Amino acid sequence: MPPKSSRPKKRLPNRKTATNAQNPGSHADHAHDHGNPSPHADQSISQPSVADLERVISRILLLRYEQDLARLFSTHLYHISLVHIPTLVLQCVTVGGPSWVAVNADCDDIKNFFRGAIAMDFRQAGDRIATKSVLWTYTALRHFAKSNGIPICERRGLHSWQLLPYYDALQAHLDSLEAQHRPRFVKPPLLGPPTDALNKLAEAARASKKAKDREWKARVREGYDRACSTMWRVAQEFDVRGYGLVLRQKLVEKWCKCGCSTDHLGEVCEPTVRADEEESGVRAGKEREWDGRGAGVDGWGTEEEEDLWTVDVNVNLHDAQIERDPEAADDDRMTAGELTEWRYMCSEREKEKGNLAFKKGDYAHAIKHYNDAYRIEPELPHYQLNLAAAYLKANNFVEAEHACDVALGQHSSVKGHWRRAQSRKAQGRVDDALKDLREVLRLQPANAEALAEIRALCPTEPLASDEAIASCSSSSAAFSPSGTASSSYSSWIPTPEPPAPLPFAPIETDSRKLKISFLPITVDIPAHFPEEAASAGMRMSKLPGSCSAGIAPGPTGQHTFQYAAWERYMVQRMSD
Known part of the structure; x- marks a missing residue:
């Protein structure tokens, strides 16, 4: 971003003058003029301040971002179900038989495949979606301001302090956002049936001379449907609140010391909004709703939104590259996708150094390298899981639990819950350890280690054999949140949901x-x-x-x- 031009400081107008101003090109650089008092400094203590308003706006930006992240990534997963899952099904059919996926769609191999691919995709989601989401919310605030007669500076956009008279309306909107459930990944209801995927499977049937074999097609179609269901269940293990860390840091810590987040937002977004209006006119879909996003989110009605994930934007590597090589040609700089892979490779190299130190028993150096890996690539949870393992070996159970908390804040994983259970058990918090072990079994019902650990922590109801342990996995006993270490063993075993019955008889290749x-x-x-x-x-x-x-x-x-x-x-x- 080019340096700002110098200009003389201006004394801020009072609220009445600012509200009645009609010159859209005027600019009051109140946020940076620390020598002049705020125009609201004389308001009573009971009245909201500009800082209060900024916190509300930042929270609105963050919650809207979480919604956009969930919705846009859900659209991405929908396209994955059309393009990549049919290929996976056909490869499994070739090796394992026509109904192998239908029978084994919930097995660990398929779920771990989905977990790995989704995690790698999701680590890019924050950067890709943040810009669009912030622009949408700024458009909403800008439209809200214009509808209330607030002028918009042509050069610097909307100033947050001008929204202060409407603090109650913004707070009410924030309250409505806070009351909503956490955004989750689900198939957008307005997107159509998987026609492309079914056509791909039909072409494969013709190529393999199975086009007239109704049973073959039924088995493959059932496998595809169940694989898609498994993908959506795995996606719901990821938590949108653990991603987009760069934007979150800006919204929490403000974009500069003076705390004028919305003013800086206007600097960035206003030229884009005006350029779009000049080129395409005022888009009714973007201005129609209070949240400013219109059909572009609710209906995914534009090609731009639906193709967001496949766009490869050319960007400079980072500021350090420009400083070191200001004469470098654009063609010699990384694209966004290349930069993402470069970061991942750097973090993986640090992780491998940590693994070598871990194997040697040098846990201090392992911790250092795992921390370095996470600093490079903070939106992949497995570095924190490595860190937790090293802290456990070093008997630092508090830090091990914290590392697991961070990892589980992104993805609810077997390793995360298992290692947090170990750290909590070492701290004497048996109840909390049992809750984590229960989550391990919810994610992986056949996990023998978790079953044995629960048995060890519930000595009042010992079981005599591994067969008895396995039999408890199907227990119908309900979980009691107030259970203690003396609770019955079976009460901590979650009841797995049985798979839907197959519409056809299993065959030998399914096993x-x-x-x-x-x-x-x-x-x-x-x-x-x-x-x-x-x-x-x-x-x-x-x-x-x-x-x-x-x-x-x-x-x-x-x-x-x-x-x-x-x-x-x-x-x-x-x-x-």
Whole structure:
């Protein structure tokens, strides 16, 4: 962003003058003029201040962002169900038989595949959606201001202090947002049936000469439907409140020391809004609703919103690159997608260093490297899970629990709940440990370690064998939130929801053991990476690889690491 031009400071008008002003080009630089008192400094203590107003606006921005994040990512997952799940089903059908997916759609292999791919996609969601969401909410505030006769500065946009007379209306809108349930990932109801996916499956049937085999098509279709249901259930393990950390930090800590978040918002958004109005006119869909987003969110009615995820925007690497190499050509700088992968590779290298230290028993260095990995890529929860494991080994149970809290704030995972249960048990908090173990079983009902741990923490009702433990997994006993360590063993075992019955009889191939694994990715890395990589504007070239996971330097400067992606995986049959 170019530096701001210098201009003389202006004394702020009082509220009455500001409210009645009709010159849309006027500008009052109140937020940066710390030498002049606020125009509202003389108001009574009972009246809201500009700081109170800023907090309300920031909270509105944040809650609207969470809604947009859930809705846009849900649309992304819907397109995944049309494009990538049919391919997964067909690969499993080829190796495991026509009804293998229908029978095994809820198995750990398929769920872990979805978890890995969704996590890698979701780590990009915050940056991709934040700009659009903030622009939508600014449009809402701007329209609200215009409808109440508040002038909009042509150069700097809407000033937050001009909305102070309408504080109660903004607070009421915030209250309505706060009262809503946490946004979740669900199929947008106004999107159509999966016609494209079914056409893809039909083409595969014709290619394999199964087009006239009704039973074959029914088995494959059932597998597709169940795989989609599993994907949506796995997506609901992720929590939108744990992502978009850059925007959250700005909204919580303000965008500058003077706290004028909305004024800075106007600086960024106003030129975009005006340019759009000049090019396309005032879009009724964006101005129609109070929240400013119109059909673009509720109905996903525009190609721009639906294609958001596939757009590859060219951006500068970061400020350090510009400072080190101001003459670099745009073609030598990373795209947004390349920058995201570069960050991931840097964090994975730190994680591998931490893994090596962990194996050697050097937990202090492992903790350092895992922290470094998380600082580079804070929207992947597994670095905090690595950190929790190191803290547990170092007997730092409070920090281990905190690391699990952070990870579980992004994704409710088996490892997160298991390691938090261990840290809580070590602190003597048996009730809380049992709750985490219960969540482990909810996510993975056949987890023998969690069953055995619950039995150990509930000594009043011992079971004699592993078979008895397994039998308790189907217990119908309800969970009592007030249960204690002396509660019955079976009361802590969640009742798994039985799968819907199949519309056809199982066949022999349904019991085959398949493994779905992501293919590693290989990149060319220059010397002295990563210190010189940023200034050089390095471009990463993806090459197919078959090495095991982890960073493995090769003789030509190539490095290979695991990369979860919808397009990069293989399905293998395991020996029975």
